[in-house]
Amino acid sequence: MLTPAQTIAELLHSKICTSSHDDRCGWEYDSWEHPGYNKSSYLEKATKILAKVTFSQAKDVIELI
Numbered sequence: 001m002l003t004p005a006q007t008i009a010e011l012l013h014s015k016i017c018t019s020s021h022d023d024r025c026g027w028e029y030d031s032w033e034h035p036g037y038n039k040s041s042y043l044e045k046a047t048k049i050l051a052k053v054t055f056s057q058a059k060d061v062i063e064l065i
């Protein structure tokens with residue numbers, strides 16, 4: 001089960017990543033147990049968002065993107 005920050009990171013990635021997922025975005029190669037650059041950078045963004053708003057608010061706004 002994902003943490004709230006991981007869930008928001010996943011949603012952010014699905015909405016704003018513009019890299020090719022065939023050869024440029026490493027999202028699928030990272031794991032939450034050992035996050036690489038991609039998951040770590042989105043997790044950092046999610047953590048900052050959740051420091052300002054609730055999970056529900058963050059999810060609602062990101063889903064509008």
